[in-house]
Amino acid sequence: MTEAPETLLERTWLGITGLQWLAAAVILLALTPTLMLVRRTVARRLRNYAVRSVSDVDDVIADLVERTRGWFFALIGLRLATITLDLPERWDQRAHTALIIGGMIQGGLWASTVVRYLVDRRFARHVQAEGASRQVTPIAQTMLRLAGLVLVWAVVVLVVLSAFGINITALVAGLGIGGVAVALAVQQVLGDILASISIIVDKPFQPGDAIQIGQVSGTVRRIGVRSTVLAAAGGEELVVSNNDLLSSRIQNFTRMRERRVVLRVGVVYTTAQELLERLPALLRAAVERREQVRCERAALVNLGESAIEYEIVYWVETADYTVYTAIHQQLLFELLREMRELGYEFAFPSRTLYVVPPEGAPAAGQAEPAAAPG
Template identity: 85%
Template sequence: MREVLEGLLERTWLGITGLQWLAAGVILLALTPTLLLVRRTAVRRLRKHAMRTESDVDDAIADLVERSRGWFFALIGLRLATVTLDLPERWDHRVHIALIIGGMIQGGLWASTVVRYLVDRRFARHVQAGGASPQVTPIAQALLRLAGLVVVWSIVVLVVLSAMGIDITALVAGLGIGGVAVALAVQKVLGDILASISIIVDKPFAPGDAIQVGQMSGTVRRIGMRSTVLAGAGGEELVLSNTDLLSSRIQNFTRMQERRVALRIGVVYSTPQELVERLPALLRAAVERREQVRFERAALVELGESAIEYELSYWLTTADYAVFVAQHQQLLFDLLREMRELGYEFAFPSRTLYVVPPENEPPASPAPAAG
């Protein structure tokens, strides 16, 4: 038995002795289970550490380690084993190419995990903040995931083909031209879809917000992949393209913390000087005695064509429109009553025309008598 074993160890295959083949096999068979054991231990410890922390970075690292495949460890062991062998150049090259292909596929798995983590984390922040639309978030999240995975695996495939000796220049050019053609064909659709994703990420508004876009205003009812639906003030439904929506100026009234009010008041020029100078103080007092109101200024601002004009501005400390209407209405009632009691006369657009009679003309000379 011993002689048979010694004969096998001294025998050569592909110019390599049996002893060298045995050493390479031991490296391969020992390294792969060892790496698997290290992976399992690392994942278990990372999971335990992640349970004690609030950050999700630990979970992402644990997912990356867990995505390391056993066949990739086997390829690493195979490559290290072949280093100890003096293989023919052809076989050595094949093992090297196999490791590159396996490494790129494993890299694609790691990159896919990172893409999913980044996209999910981005959308999770908006969902927790309450600004994302439940109708759009899953679709937009899936689209971003798909786009990231397409980019990752396209790079993997191209690198693998290049490692296998295939010329990818024409393929890359063809994919570029085809991508441009597809993008041009669905330019409008892609623009609306990307705009919907931008709305979710940037959160200029959310369902339930009262907004104004140009001359149109309403309450956001639904954010779709291609359009946003508003409930108009008259009960009508307004459908706006997401691309057009983001290219316009949007006023979001729901997110107002305070509401500023500016009011112009005009009195006639025949108002006595004492009342003219007293009016700013009267306007200020009318504002300051009201609740949920902060005075800003009251001043004479212009001598108009038909009135002495004052401007009153104040802040309502709540964004509630119903409160604003009630407070502003009561303020106007008080101003009308007080100003009328003090003798102020409100001006209205008018123009005075002065007619000057012509001066006396000399009497006309008598016409000569007819001859």
């Protein structure tokens, strides 16, 4: 014969009445579906809002809500249910530990979503890039993702082990020493890989750009994970490690909008004063007659060792090197012709030496006295 419901509610298991067990079960079975329903409703509304919004922040918030697992809600319900019960200490501790472990795993899922969002957002403008940079961008993006996920889940694992009562001090120390050893062993490779990520992110140059590194110049052909390939000006292919590349001063000529030119002209000191004073205007006029040229200044700048020096500074309003060389050549031809016609004499490096005879020696052109007869 079955027992009456009143009798079951009054009976005790583990020192807890049936009524208390029933209340705990109601909390667990009611709270978990309710939280899941709330999650589904909030996620749907966030997705509808994200469709109309131009920002991507609401998308990641919706992802965080959707990645909240049902078992996490069940653990929350279980912990709330156990709070209402006067369980033995070991069972209460187990329920508490289960919630901590589940919370850390759920936190790892949330953190992984945030890491992916931050990395993808940082690389979003590079995904549409053309040429060889499209080959290295996914690699750099994946590596940053992997590094972030490894860090997140390493913290999760350590906290979970600590929740189980395992002393993680020695483990953390061992991982730190091992990490340092590995980093020292592959520091050159890691340096090149991190440098490639820096190139993709900061974009100091891209394939097709004409650059100069120290005394070497060329056109960027490909940006790899460990090195960058240049087509050198001499026609050969030059491979430079990314780490060495970023540690050097890089000049990017492709991003020039105009070219600044500094030209110095030297005339001899015997030039007439009138010609010296007319020369700045002559130099400026010669520059301003050119097309695609903007004159900045033309002036006397120095009294050198062997020349009176003038300086012309002008801008060629294009980055095309061929156009620059043609304009500069025509300017030089015109200056040579006009200055020679007006009587200017170009100076060249020279030095006058004055030789002083030693004391008591006869002057130049003076005969030595004849020796007395013996």
